[in-house]
Amino acid sequence: MQSLRIGFDARYASDHFPGIGRYITSLLPELSRLTGQHRLFVFTNIGQTLPTLTDAHVEIVSVRSSPFALTQQxxxxxxxxxxxxxxxxxxYLVKPYLLPCPSVVTIYDLLPLRYPQTLSPNGRRFYRLALRLAARSxxxxxxxxxxxxDDLAFHLRIPRERIAVTPLAAAPAFAPQPPDVITDMRRRYGVPRHYVLFVGSNKPHKNIDRLLRAWQRVLPELPPSLSDTTLVVAGKFDPRYPLPTVMAAGYGLQERVKVLSHVSDDDLPALYSGALLFVFPSSYEGFGLPPLEAMACGVPVVCAYAGSLPEVVGEAALTVDPHSMHEIADGILRVLRSPALYQFLRQRGQQRATLFSWRATAQATLAVYERVAATV
Structure with missing residues (x-):
């Protein structure tokens, strides 16, 4: 393969794009290690924080325009x-559309089409236009x-062959944590000894409201040794939607639900590791990284049988109907009542998580670059 000059637009690694930022900061170091025979030019805005890339074939290129500025065109x-x-x-799908070279674009999911209420009317129009322009360019x-x-191929009416799949992975930091690290995390965040964990936003598809109603049904049925168990809801919450604290109070659950709105990324492995169980009833995910992170930390997972989640967890998690609070509650209770099922899911989950790695994602991404370059 001839040496390629590859550009990677890393300007989206910011607080405004937390998920995309994690994709960029996880992929770039592995990509830089694999592209030794090529040149890799990483586009950044001034003042941006990125992983240190010291490879001689990697060059950081400063860009004045922000990702949404018209001047980037x-x-x-x-x-x-x-x-x-x-x-x-x-x-990201907002990109320069007229380039002197071929381009590759990552589109993670079609959430704004599945849940249009998450955007304003103008936001929906902008998203549809940007999506079409990205796919065409x-x-x-x-x-x-x-x-x-499959969603992209159907909605954009393009061949599936034009769309490559490069699964995500849990970062290496997501692994079972020592007891003292978990104890320190619990002390700093006020997390109780026994807890079931949810990590995610409060957007409607994350299903927090139905999870809270399921938790109401779980509480009186908990095994005696776990009767003090609390539901911990952690994430970055959007003020446009009902906040978990308000929802919990509405169901009279404020004493049995602990809401953590700002957990440091460094503390997430300990938060996962200390949980009895991780529950994720989201009704739509482009991938679904939190269940994979939980499995990597050795925590049994109950998640929705919806979107890409079955593809991610395989047979290593207990899957439930995200639209049924009865099934969500039953799934939680089945794991907490059965030590055998608990251990089975814990072991299978850790095995499943090892099938995903950012090295493999970077290899698949580089293969896309080389295919595109070969067709010029």
Whole structure:
């Protein structure tokens, strides 16, 4: 394979794009280790924080335009031409659309089409336009699950062959944590000894309301040794939607639900590791990283049989109907009442998590680059 000059637009690694930022900061170090025979140009805005990339074949390129600025439609094509790029990878659908080289774009899911109420009318119009422009201007699309690939192929009416699947992975930090680390985390966040954990946002598809109603049914049925168990709801919450604290109070659960709105990424492995069980009743996911992170930490998982989640967890989790609070409650109780099922899911989950790695994601991504370059 000839040496390629690859551009990677890392400007989306910011607090505004937490999920995309994790994708970029996890993928880039592995990608830089694999592209030794190529040149990798990483586009960043001034003041951005990225993992240190010290490889000699990697060059950081400063870009004045922000990801949503109209000026990027001129600045990035200019930079791509000046650097003689063979291709540019945009990890978000808002991208430069007229480039002097082929482009690759990552589109994670079609949540705004599945749940249009998450955007304003103007936001929906902008999303649909940006989605069409991204699909038309890119030589190849990348997505993160087979379910998302099928969604993209159907809604954009493009061949599935134009869409590559590169699954995500839990970061290496997600592993069972020592007891003293878990104890320290519990002390700092006020987390009780026995808890069932949910990690995610409060957007409607995450199903927190139905989870809380299921938790009402669980509480009187808990095994005696776990009668003090609390539900911990952790994540970054959007004020446009009902907050978990308000929902819990509405059901009279404020004493049995602990809400954590700002958990440091560094503390997440300990938060997972200390949980009795991880529950994730989301009704739609492009991939579903939290269940995989929980499994990597050795925690049994109960999650929805919806979206890409069955593809991620395989037979290593107990799956339930996300639209049934009865099934969600029953799934939680089945695991907490059965030590045998608990151990089975714990072991199978850790085994399942090892099948996903950012090295494999980077290898699949590099293969996309090389295929695109070979068709020029």
């Amino acid at each position: 001129l600045e990035l094509p200019f930079l791509a031409g000046r650097l003689h790029l063979d291709l540019l990878h945009s990890p 890119a030589r190849q699309l990348i997505t993160i699950s087979s379910v998302s690939r």
